[in-house]
Amino acid sequence: MANLHFELVTPEKLVRSDDVYMVVVPGTEGDFGVLAGHAPFMSTIRDAELSIYASEGAEAEIITVQGGFAEVNEKGLTVLAEAVS
């Protein structure tokens, strides 16, 4: 299966721009996992951890994000966060 194009952007810079297997995003109304070919979707996110899985079954890479939203479109997943750590 094709990989998911994932971008993590903050006002200061483009933090990540990668092709990954799956990203679990902490949405305001609950976490959701995004794989390639996800239906168009948009959600605000809460201050929590975002997990990136580079490949199937791989160890998750954790990034803490604060405030912002996530958008899924045909090109992939874009997370706009106010701050990351």
Add this chain to the structure above:
Amino acid sequence: MASLKELKDRIGSVKSTQKITKAKKMVAAAKLRRAQMAAEAARPYATEMAKVMGSLAGKVTVDENSPKLLAGTGKDQTHLIVVATSDRGLCGGFNANIVKAARVKAEALTNEGKTVLFYMVGRKGIPVIKRAYPDQIIKHYDTSVVKAPGFEEAKAIAADLTEMVEDGKFDVAHLFYSKFKSALVQEPTRQQIIPVAIEALEGAGSDAAVEYEPDEEEILTELLPRNLTTQVFGALLENNAGEQGASMTAMENATRNAGDLIDNLTIIYNRSRQAAITTELIEIIAGAEAL
């Protein structure tokens, strides 16, 4: 003609001025690179934000319950002009150009019978605006305490503006800043920030049924202040880069002028020195001949 001593002092003073302008030019050049990088790094976020705003705003119907940041207050009477300038001088016409653009707009609005208020960001614009519109500055946001304006400052300014529009202190807000084109060219720019100016994005309508969580309006309410912050942040960064660019160019010119001045003065100095020697010689020869 000035005496030799005077000329010498004059050359010395111009030389030390040249040293200062040269140093300032190099500092500006170093800062410019950093500021330019910061401005460029911020662009992806702003582009994304604008894209999302565009596609969202098209889906939400505007009524009197819509957030004020999107729909405005329904009136068009009081205009707030946000003028973003730098805190330091020595950058040529950079600040003057921004302020001039703001004043032209203010004048046009006043002539239409609108009330104009000013919100100043940065120190350098204040004296001019104060002279022209003594009682119309409602606030000065001081950026001189931080080294370079960052996202925190933008957030504070955006929060200020949001609060004021909620209180009905103004109806429309314009942001004046300088767009960074290159180190040589900065363009004073006006941007309407409240109510938000949505650019019609082609292709935005082609989106398949997008699911929203929570619903569109809640996301939009959440998004609007962020969008405002992003716009202010972008303006601050552009301004910062522009200031350094303008400063570099101005100091480059000043250094060159000082160099020209030194050359001219040196020629005059040498000439008067030779003239003095010649006169002295003539006097000696004339004295010897008289004997």
